[in-house]
Amino acid sequence: MKWLRKKKSHIPLTEWNTSIQGGSLLKKVMNQPEQIVKEMLEGMILAHPDRLRGIKESGVLLRTDAPVEGKVGLVSGGGSGHEPAHGGFVGKGMLDAAVAGEVFTSPTPDRILEAIKAVDSGKGVLCIVKNYTGDVLNFEMAVELAAAEGIEVDSVVVNDDVAVEDSTHTTGRRGIAGTLFVHKVAGAKAESGATLPEVKETARKAIGRIRSMGVALTPCTPPEAGKPSFTLEEDEIEIGIGIHGEPGVKRTKLLPASRLVRTLFDRIREDLPFKAGDRVAVMVNGMGSTPLMELNVVHKELMACLREKEMKMVEAWVGEYMTSLDMAGFSLTLFQLDEELEALLAQPADSVTIRRGGN
Amino acid sequence: MKWLRKKKSHIPLTEWNTSIQGGSLLKKVMNQPEQIVKEMLEGMILAHPDRLRGIKESGVLLRTDAPVEGKVGLVSGGGSGHEPAHGGFVGKGMLDAAVAGEVFTSPTPDRILEAIKAVDSGKGVLCIVKNYTGDVLNFEMAVELAAAEGIEVDSVVVNDDVAVEDSTHTTGRRGIAGTLFVHKVAGAKAESGATLPEVKETARKAIGRIRSMGVALTPCTPPEAGKPSFTLEEDEIEIGIGIHGEPGVKRTKLLPASRLVRTLFDRIREDLPFKAGDRVAVMVNGMGSTPLMELNVVHKELMACLREKEMKMVEAWVGEYMTSLDMAGFSLTLFQLDEELEALLAQPADSVTIRRGGN
Amino acid sequence: MNAKDVAGWFQRYADVIEEKKAWLTELDSAVGDGDHGANMARGWKEVRNQLKTFEGGLPEVFLLVSRTLISKVGGASGPLYGTAFLRMSMFLKGKEEIGHDDWPALLKAASEGIGQRGKVNGGEKTMYDVWAVVSETAEKRAGEPVRTSHLLEWAREKAEAIRDLRALKGRAAYLGDRSVGHRDPGAESTVLLFETLHQTVSSRGGNGRER
């Protein structure tokens, strides 16, 4: 193995993998943990120069052709660590900009403001925000600042996670993977030339019809923290987990896929409730390190649940859309469609992650 | 948590997670491990009924419109556990059929024969085989059987892995992620109405210009074996790993992304060799549980290497294409293009994993 | 306290945050997402940098902190602290010193800002509870001189008291009953703010006005 030996001796790990607490090594493909978000964004732009450009030092990814004349601009974002969300959904028919914060930390208002300004063509901008206090507060401040600068701007908050109790006295439900369906339908609506209030109304209608819930088999490890966000026993899983490794609603023993899917499905279905005859889009979303093989097994079980309840699946997203770093697990999302939403979902899109031709 | 408690008590794990050796539990989303491939294929078809149909009990996924009149049929496949390969690459402009064997085990000749027959429109069929003894032997037998039935059929063997010494006295180089670039260009060539010898020639030309190499940070665990395919220390990685968890060429300490990428890049570049002025397609392929965030960091480093050597990247695939179950790590692939190959790569495709519009 | 005193306070606080970063993160790991220490440290490190070359009046030093926190911290605590310092800056417009009598109204401005921004009324087990009790108690005592030692004492007591609450806002709320018994990271970083205020005032020695 001459080719390896002839290099000079290895850089000591402590020179780069340093922010590790408790002395344990982080087995990640990275350089300095503090640089990982910046480097990731650079990598994304380098990989997709035809689709994405960035605003320097801001964590903002834009459609190359933003602002698009005569179209409401769509901005989303949040902490990093959920890739491909949200940069993977920037493109024709979806978002105009995604703002990335540090890992699991909302981006700051000034960065969001930059994104809003960059995508505003004069037709106004809608921000699609996941319901986490940090995201909500930072987007809220950005919207205030943008409005102060005379931009027509509004926001919607997605709260699809049925694992969390909803109440006006609390933080309320979290926004998780269902957010990406909102990007799709709001994106298609905006592309049609609709006004800001119209796009907002479509987004709100969609939010009212999207429900999700997830499960974790293993925790994730944020690169800077250097240790798992929580711990699970060898045979334990956490049902109702959030996408930042926030604790879920229930720990239980590992279950077979069929039981696991049914547990999440029942809770999701009863919540809206979904009913016989409903036409739905479904998402089986991998949390980061669950192989596609397993996600397809989950999808098979989910389809059995739908058949039993006489619901009709008209579109399926099976893959990784809103991850939690290297967490193992998945989330299920059901989206109850009406005629408008079904048509919008089928419209063309050309983002890194979601691409579909005209039909 | 009434919704969980009201279910009857949990199925004991031993009733389903049974094939586990040494008593340790497999933390996977699955039912019976023996059923996982079948269930996965069912899930894929259910998720993409517009793109895929299956041949019962055969592990074969087909384009819904196969056989396509006037087009050479393309068949690939191999053991399962590499999802989205190969089913994710079935569709217009890519494969006509993918044959899935058991996890990490080549499919049998009778199944491959079924696929060949199903996609033959009379214009002949090309099999794209990864260079592993099992795959080669089983496809070879299938090709003999198909020829005996009067089908015009041929095969090419992909051997892009520079980690393995190449010699006619040995098994030779393995076929790894670079295989998917072959699917793409051969698929586009076939779609153009080319003859079987022409499609084969294009595939062979591509194979001669594709080089790959991978690295594992963690082993993978096959669902039936129930234990990791190999072991790595906490701070150890394996460079030159195969996609089945076969041992690589060298164990070393964990390296920063920049060093890791440069190590693989140098070996790949020197092998062909690639040179200044080359126009190349690149693939940064995740092995199963390495987050997209890290793959993008890898891509950024790879672009720095290309710039330094004055090579021009014209297309980038960054994501999971040829995985190894839940292994952490990645592979790099470089593809030296000529005018024809670059044009074929840019042609439209409509598979589950690779979609691109006409341009 | 004049602008220079306040700048000293903020410098001292930046040091303490750096020092207690791991502890704050640990508190946040138990009930949130384990970044409160990192978030605060990122912001206050920048504040310290900015203060090195800062030359401005009293409202400006608060404004500088507000802007820096808003643009560097992210998460929930960035906008919340940012709003608090913004409101204090607005209240101090035209003033060159914070006098005894200013404290109740100054704290009220900060506390109301946090309450509005966070949509909290008290009792949700957040940093607001600490700000609110300090502001309200100071107001109730109107007339009596407000000592920083009192502010610190009230803050500490409240932060301790809310440990037994169930969190209703912020990430800790997802834990439901499991949040009971844990300290709230934002409340604790607020206590540290009053602790460094008191230290700053005490170490000035001086006229004893604030003691």
Next chain:
Amino acid sequence: MNAKDVAGWFQRYADVIEEKKAWLTELDSAVGDGDHGANMARGWKEVRNQLKTFEGGLPEVFLLVSRTLISKVGGASGPLYGTAFLRMSMFLKGKEEIGHDDWPALLKAASEGIGQRGKVNGGEKTMYDVWAVVSETAEKRAGEPVRTSHLLEWAREKAEAIRDLRALKGRAAYLGDRSVGHRDPGAESTVLLFETLHQTVSSRGGNGRER
């Protein structure tokens, strides 16, 4: 041996494979992908099923095994064993018994089949080495009666001898020098085939022809 004897041999082999499945897999884990036991067990389980209702002549029982292995085993070993049994079936066309004198040619047919299919000449540290030595030694001794105990002895010795080789074909070849010292899984499953042949012949008691 007639068709019934051979069926008995294969049934016995299927049992042994089931029993040694974990061991074969372990050998394959060390140098390959850890599935040789599972692969073989999958195929031979089906052979046993098929044999239950089988009623045919001597070549047919070999053909049944060939077809079953080819369509059930997958991997490298499926086509290799499948080819071996196919060639043996072809050689036995028209025969009702395997006589003493048939063994050298029968084994040669099998061994050549494997060599052609696997593109090996010997010395690559695969199952072929065992088949080849058995076939060649039997041929060299032409004239002398071939005893199954001899076949087993030659097979065992060869499987042992190739441990010290560096694998050149199959997955083990990727290991390079690291394959030295490890047993080859396919060679070991071949030894078991001759072991059960010998057991079958011995347990027939009978005329001692084969002892």
